[in-house]
Amino acid sequence: MDLLKRLIMANGVSGDENEVRALIHKEIKAHVDHVEVDKMGNLICHRKGSKPTVLLAAHMDEVGLIVKGITSEGLLFCAEVGGLIPLTLIGEKVLVRAKKGQVHGWLTTRKTSASTEHEELPTMKDIFIDTGLDAKELEAFGVSVGSYVSFDKHSALDIYGKKIAGKALDNRIGCYILIQLARALKKSGRDVFFVFTVQEEIGLYGAWTSMYTLQPDWGIAVDTCVATDLLDEPNKISLGKGPVLTVMDDRLIASRDLNEHLSSLAAKNGINFQLDITDRGTTDASVISLQKGGVPSTVLSVPVRNMHMASGIAHQRDIENAIKLLSLLLENPPASSCRL
Template sequence: MDKLLRTLIETDGVSGYEQKVRALVQKEVQRCVDKTFIDKMGNLIAVKKSRRKDAAKVMLAAHMDEIGLIIKSVSGDGRIKFTTIGGIEPLALIGQRVSVLSRVPVSGMVTTSEMLDGNYIETLPKIEDMFIDTGLDRKQLASRGAEVGTVVELKQNLGMVGGDMFYGKALDDRIGCYINIQLAKLMRKSAHEINFVFTVQEEMGMYGAKTSTYEVNPDWAIAVDVSNTYESRDMRLLGKGPTILVKDAAMIANKSLDDTLRGIAKKNRIPIQLDVSDLGTTDAMTISLSKGGVPATVVGVPIKNLHSTVGVASMKDINNAVKLLSILLKNPPKVCLV
């Protein structure tokens, strides 16, 4: 298992609190590009400058943040009530290990009154029915800095499953961050301007992508992200190649960019899957609506169990995404018409 990918996945970086991930990414990419800087929103932008006046100006965006929880209240006996940061299926939280990221971090788990007392859960619990149990009361938690507004990370170490597949938390979108880092290393000698952008707060509303697009002002952009599998319909399967977005719940991808990617895949025998979905969207949507409009699409890696701590991905798909995008970046188009 690649050490960098493991470290990226296991590092905590809930939306709005991406500092640790950003520091790790900056350390990796700063040797491969001409400059790195952090904008006012907290995005990390790594720039490979152009050596040609007519060069394309490209933006590849991968978001650093992950889903998580935040404390709403703490009862006298220490029951921590919370709300979510990002979209989380409530059932995926039951029994989940967590770390309260207070001044002195506190370990705990998500539970319900029924589960705590060993009773059957007869009705589907909602977020408001759950709480975090740390074994500490309110006074003890306060002494460690755990209070209203403290962020809570979902805990899970990366593990291997069948073949080249692995599971873990935050695959969305540390996989994209990893791909961007690998591309930065491969594109050291590129004649074109490539902006590797590591965005913040995608899970809350794709806020970092919007502000960074104004900073970069690209000719076109690709969000390097993940896509949820749809095995029941034999779509977006693990190990069958990265996905190229056609349409999601909020955007239609730029056809010119998609056609270019599909042509590269066909010529180089890189397996790909087309992604048409009614669920969710990515940084590409916000990018496409910025600066008077930016041609954009998404290259994704299929994930099982999206937005959980047991997301599953294939290294084969990741490596093929790197291959596909590296070929594109060697000779990127200047103009991408609709």
């Protein structure tokens, strides 16, 4: 888990993925044949091998904040970068990225009541960052409108039993899985693109640009999804019961051929997996599937509790099984798709 810890410690709010990209490049470059960074900032890694070509995509960015205003007292008001729940932000420690380093601060609110039962829930207009510095001191550090803000979790990754907790599990888990697959892939193996995308959290923008020059036969977004095992839902997505294959989400109907092939591989090799249909959100796969006449695509996700909050919770077994299943796919890909 050391690699995952280092990925989580890196800060990479959407549009500010440089630190994450540099770490991934360092870890993967010896295991692929070609690496490039496109104009958008996507990291595209190619391992040459036999056809068909499989594309695996994982987004590098995490949800966070960006400074939109600074008061004379030095209070920082922010906009969301990605989907956040304002109420869950209050009391969290953050890092404000500045030109001369980083400034620590705490998210607080001007709503003084400890109870929200009889009042409206706070919005981003009610929440600000207090760094203990005034406006002139912040300016001296290089904090300004446009400075990125990430959650500050000094322990980075907590391991308890088989579960892990940490910031940015969405989607450093996916990045971790792709790096581990690249390390394990045989030299004479599959033709694979490992694509680490930017700005997924704000509109899948990296996926759009990364696909212009690529022509894979199959596409898989490796991501995280919401664990619902604590909710009263008929089809619960649970921690520890395996990675999740998407059947349909808000913008994608997954390739039936690819899902059936993955399901068969899992069943033959004793790998637990789960199926999910959701109308909440989508992934890079929805973009990959629409490129150049269509790319049969799906999503393989690791369930996470507390998605898009300061700390998420995941199960190591789900990560391990995702790696096993994708390794089997690269060794035994589907032969073709959509044939009469």
